[in-house]
Amino acid sequence: MPLRPASLAVRAYDTVFRQIPVDDAWIEAIRALVARGPVVYVLRNVSLVDLLALHAFTRRFGLPSLGFANDLGAWVQAPGLSFRQPTPGERIRQALEAGHSAVLFLKRPPERLLPRPGSVQRGRSEGDAPLRALIALQREARAAGRALDIPLVPQTFLWTQRPGNLRISFTDTLFGPAEFPGELRAAAQVLLNYKHCVVRAGEPLFLGAFLAEQEEAARTAVATAEPQKPRDEDAAERELGEGGVDGVLARRLTYALLRRLERERRSMVGPAQKPADRVREEVLRSPKLQAVIRELAGAGEEGRVLLERKARRTLRSLQADPDPATLRALELLADTLASRVYTGIDVDKEGIERVREAAKKGSLVLLPSHKSHVDYLLMSWVLRKHALQLPVIAAGDNLAFFPLGPLFRRAGAFFIRRSFKGDRLYASVVDAYIRRLLRDGHAIEFFLEGGRSRTGKVLAPKLGLLNMVVEAGLGLENRTISFVPISIGYERMMEEGSFARELSGGVKQKESVGELLKIGGVLQEKYGRANMAFGQILSLDELREAVGLAPGEVASPAKRRALVTRLAHRVMSEINRATLVTPGSLVAMALLCHNRRGLPHAALLAQCARLTTLVQRLGARTTPSLTRPSGEMRELAIRDAVLLYVRGGLVRQHVPGDTLTGKARKRGRIYTGDDVIYTVPQESRILLDLSKNIIVHLLVDRALISVALRAGAVSESGEAWRPPSLSELEERVRWLSRLFKLEFMFRADAPFEQIFEETTRAMMVDGEIAIDADVVRFGVGHDGLDGRGWVGFYAAVLRNFLEGYRIAARATRVLVQESLPEKELVTRALQVGEQMFLGAEIERSEAVSRPVIENALAAFVEQGYLRRDDGKLTLSDAFRAEETVPVIEARIAGYLQRRSGDLGW
Incomplete structure (x- = not known):
């Protein structure tokens, strides 16, 4: 007979459970398994609430009814009239043979009423007898030649997204801890969070395949362990359980299912939360940190104690202290923001599932692009909406001001300085803290670009924090570390007004309460749609192999630098691709x-x-x-x-x-x-x-070729130039790519020659250019625009950057008289650029941009036009003269036509 919950409860729980959103993927996955045979839902803890929910869902979606549930039969079915009640093993066999599904709970709550604070709660085994019955049923089907492979489906109901807590509270004592909630606590969680509950099915374990893989190993374990039974009877009984080989198989099956359930749960809520003081003490006990303290303190005990106190104070100032109530409040704020300010938020669903799978395997390092302060909130909001664990977020200490600092800390942010230079103790404390977070299984989020991009492009990666994370990951041999590149985009950004002031030369305003109060006006605007997409997830193990690091090998400084550099550029490339x-x-x-x-x-x-x-x-x-x-x-x-x-x-x-x-x-x-x-x-x-x-970034390669080709098409005087040869074009593009080395994130997976050859071939296929007898000309075009029009358009995409570099080159003329600090030279260049724009020497007002000019000056140092001396910029010897310094500008101006539209569409 199928399970029949008491009719008095049916209406009550059906009303609630019908409001719970169920993902179509869950329904499709279960139906696919039902088509193959009877399904056994496996749940971690004995729970009446979970059973009622599963009963409601199977009825709601027309799935096979539940015919068995261990340890809860008295709640959901009337006792039989016969003198002998069937055993759990007999009942689960009867249910499956009748075409019903079954529910198997693996653990009962611990017996201890008042658990020791900080102890890990472990339930008592409950599902061995039904598992042995399933093993026997599967074995009988195999012997009879029946095509039966019983699927055991790890099933997780997440009634609250609060992580477990190792600090035992009074509520835990009365109503059960988070890991093993009592029925009252579980029912309260459902009633309070039913709109946010999550129903997920883990990777199914097929019993036939499991037996084929494990049966021989179980027989060997029994044969090996039985002679030891007289010496240690209790240990052998614990290892084998009842039933010999089937006992070993049931125990191994239990462990395999519990691992899958735990991976699924941890991917959603993360590791159990430790008290803040316990985390600090664990960090301070780090052998690496202690070695640094001893080295800095010298022989004296007093110096070591003082440095430990300083390290503890540093930890207090940077440490995150996530609070579920704060996270819930911020989620409500984000809901309001998403509906009021943005038209919608597009999320890469396939990418989310890749992140979920990576979270089940180990620790995540989330590396989003950084264009806005909203990135923090949007990232956590998307993860929470998709039932993924919230990360611990590395934030700049400029955001630690009151009242946002304490709020961000309770939302999971930890605050670090922009630079650790000259403070070895501080760097060691941050390193030990990150190592502890990874070891405990926390996801870590930080922005590889360092600060927000003021231009919309991704910035060059900053390697300091990434180097610490990689070094910590290399020290954790038994944990998989996955790096997740994430692109966050907006049609309009809330900070666009302040960005415009900074780009035009204004001073960046320090984050403060005053700036916070201005947000009310910003929230009156509409900013279109936001979006989030995920690149290819990069495994630390794969990166180790790519740089030639064998498992267990200690990375030399050179190999670690190579690994970090490779990883950083791969991440930025994946962000661009996504x-x-x-x-x-x-x-x-x-x-x-x-x-x-x-x-x-x-x-x-x-x-x-x-x-x-x-x-x-x-x-x-x-x-x-x-x-x-x-x-x-x-x-x-x-x-x-x-x-x-x-x-x-x-x-x-x-x-x-x-x-x-x-x-x-x-x-x-x-x-x-x-x-x-x-x-x-x-x-x-x-x-x-x-x-x-x-x-x-999508058009940079074609734009460089177009700029180089146009430089040989029309002069400022209108005189025709001969089209360049392919080799001439290649040299021009090579020089431009070196000039813009710091401006754009070029491909890092191939040398320049290969990228040039692939891009020219693609432009030829598209009809944008043609190569005739090694001479490069305009092609026939495509999509209603001829080749000349496409080349003109691509060149126009880069015009403001070329004009910005020309402004910087003009400004370097002042260095003939004196060397200047870079900041002062940039300020003068912005003034020069304004004059050049008003005098019609340049066309694009957006070329007068602080970041573009800063990149141009850095490129001139790389090119050998300038050098840095004692913190100042000066002209190199070859250009330190009134007659030679204009050569820098002239070379750039040679790639600029008088009007950007001369060849445009």
């Missing part, structure tokens, strides 16, 4: 890279459609809002994106009836006719450039 192309980024690129005063709506749609086709051909991923499942661009997405910019003041629209001599008519709503023409105000170009640069 970056989603949004409607806003396409609109920004089209509006900033055309050769007209204004762009009609029809021309904007046509160019965005071309770019959508192009980026898809280049292997880029697009947001669901941009393209249909067929890959076709949604025109409405482009209209929505441009209207987002119009409402934000980044774009102006000119409609019929507006004139050049009068003010535009006021309208009750934004005009959306197809005859509108869009323009970008000069003061807004630098803001729109943030969105354009999000996808500029």
Whole structure:
């Protein structure tokens, strides 16, 4: 007979459990297993609430009814009238043979009423007898030649996302600890969190395959252990259990199922939370940290004690102290933010599942791109919504100010300095703390770029913290460490106003309460859609093998540096590869890279459609809002994106009836006719450039070739130049790639020659260029634009960077008279750039950008034009003269046409 819960309870629990969201993947997975035979749901702890939930779900989705549940039969079925009640083993056989499913609980709660604080709670074994019955049933089916392979499905119900806590509270004493909640606590969790409950099925274990793999080993274990039984009868009984070989198989099966259940649970809630003082003491006992303290203290005991106190104070100032109540409050805040400020948030669901699988195998190191302070909140919000453990987050100590500092700390942030230089004790404390987090199984999140990108492009990686994480991971031989590259993108960023001021030369405002109070005005705006996508997950073991490190081998400093550098560039490359192309980024690129005063709506749609086709051909991923499942661009997405910019003041629209001599008519709503023409105000170009640069990496290779080709197409005087040979083009591109070495993240998986050859071949296939007798010319084009138009467009994508480098080159002329600190030279360059723009020597106002000029000066040092002496920049000997310093600017200017649209579309 199927299980029949008491009719009085049916209505009550059915009403609640019908409100719980169940993932379609769970339903499909169970139905696929049911098609193969009877299913046994395996749960970790004996729980009436879990059983009632599973009973409700099987009825709700038309799955086979439950016919067995060990240790809870009296609650859900009436006692039989016969004198002899069937054993659990007999009942589970009867249920499966009748076509029902079964529920198998593996553990009962511990008997100790008042557990010792800090002790790990372990339940008592409960499922051995039913498991032995299943083993016998599977063996009988095999002997009879029946195609039966009983699936044991690890089933997890997550009624609360609070992690376990090693600190025993009064509530734990009365209602059971988090790991083994009593029925009242479990029922309360369901009632309070039913909208956020999670139902997950782990990787099924097929009993037939398990027996084929383990049966012979179990017989060997029995044969080996039986002679020792007279000497240690209790130990042998614990090892073998009742039933000889079947006892060993049942015990091994229990362990295998518990491991799968525990991996699933830890991937969702993470490790049990330790008291903060216990974590500090464990960190301070680190042998490596103690060795540094002894070395710094010398022979005296007093010095060691003082340094230990200092290390303890340092730990207090940096340590995270996650609090479930704070995390829940921040989740509600994030819900409000997501619905009020953003139109929607696109999440890479396949990437989420890859992260989940990696979390089951070991510790995660999450490495997101960093464009906004919202990144912290959005990252945790997405993970929590998808039932993944929340990370411990490395944050700069500039965010430790009151009241945000304590709030962030309770949300899982730990605060570290931007630089550890000169403080060996501090670096050792941070290293020991990170090692402890990884050893305990925490996910760690930090931004490999260091600070927020002010340009929209990913920044060059900072290796300090990554080096510590890698070194800690190399010391944990039995733990898998997975690095997860993550791209977070926005159509508009909340900080765009402050970014524009900083890019134009303004001083960065220090984070403070005053700045926090300004957020109210920011929240009145709409910022379009946000998105999150995941790159290929990189395993530390695979990276070790790639640099020639054998398992167990101690990495030399050189090999560790090679591993860290390789990992950093792989991560940044994966972030670029995972970056989603949004409607806003396409609109920004089209509006900033055309050769007209204004762009009609029809021309904007046509160019965005071309770019959508192009980026898809280049292997880029697009947001669901941009393209249909067929890959076709949604025109409405482009209209929505441009209207987002119009409402934000980044774009102006000119409609019929507006004139050049009068003010535009006021309208009750934004005009959306197809005859509108869009323009970008000069003061807004630098803001729109943030969105354009999000996808500029996709076109950099083609843009460099186009800039080099255009340099040989038309001179400023209009005189025709001969098209370059392929070798001439290659040399020009090589010089440009070296110049922009610090500006863009180029591919790190191939040498320059290979990348150049692959890119030129792809441009030839697409008809953008043609090579005739080793001479490179314009091709026939594609998607309604000829080769000359495509080359002009690609070159326009990089024009503001070339003009920015030209500004920096012009500014270096002051170094003929005196050396200057870099900060002062950048300030002068910004003034020079403003004059060059107003004097029409450059076209793009966004070229007057602090980060671009800083990168240009660093590139000039790399190129040998400048050098650094005592913290100042000075001209190298070859260019330290009035007549030679203009050569730097002239070489860059040779790649710039008088007007960017001379060859544009």
